Amino acid sequence: MTGDARLLPWTGSEGKPCYLVGDGTGHVSRVADTIESVQLGMADDLLAHVADMLADHRATSAQLRFLLARMSEALTDVLRIAESRGARLPVPACEESDDNDGLTVPHQAQL
Template sequence: MSDLGTARLLPWAGEAGKPCYLVTDGTGRLSRLADTVEAVQLDMADELLGHADDLLADRRATPDQLRFLLARMSEALTDVHRIAVSRGARMGTSR
């Protein structure tokens, strides 16, 4: 793999939630797409944190609203964790 670089964990899951990898030198079209998806996922997580602050400060928030928030936060945390694992692997660090 020295010609192509290393296997990159992509920021999306494959069939049945299995991880997807790309063997790349980091300069191809799919690598750029993965970079874009990671940026969108991180931005969405940041916006969700702001929404969570607002909703948690509202004493009128319903259990259904809080449950919905928790589900979206779980999805965002899954995405952010996958990004961290991917970037850590590319930096040569273990998790």
């Protein structure tokens, strides 16, 4: 993939990843941004539901399995979004250092 390829928040046939090559300003990029936003919102809502279910000691194993399946789907979506966004971050320039690895993170990014 080139540096301009974006991992999209959906998969193609047989669950294979889909990529978009472009400058990030077109219609498909805007659709992908919207879908990512929806997916992140759904994951956030699901987390609130998880807290409620875990506090309810009357929750059945079938309910918990259903919840776990939805959590697995949401985590898959969130990981794909993180991978896509991480791949689009600029690569910081490394500086020489006296450390064993010979590299450091640029000063402004150090914690």
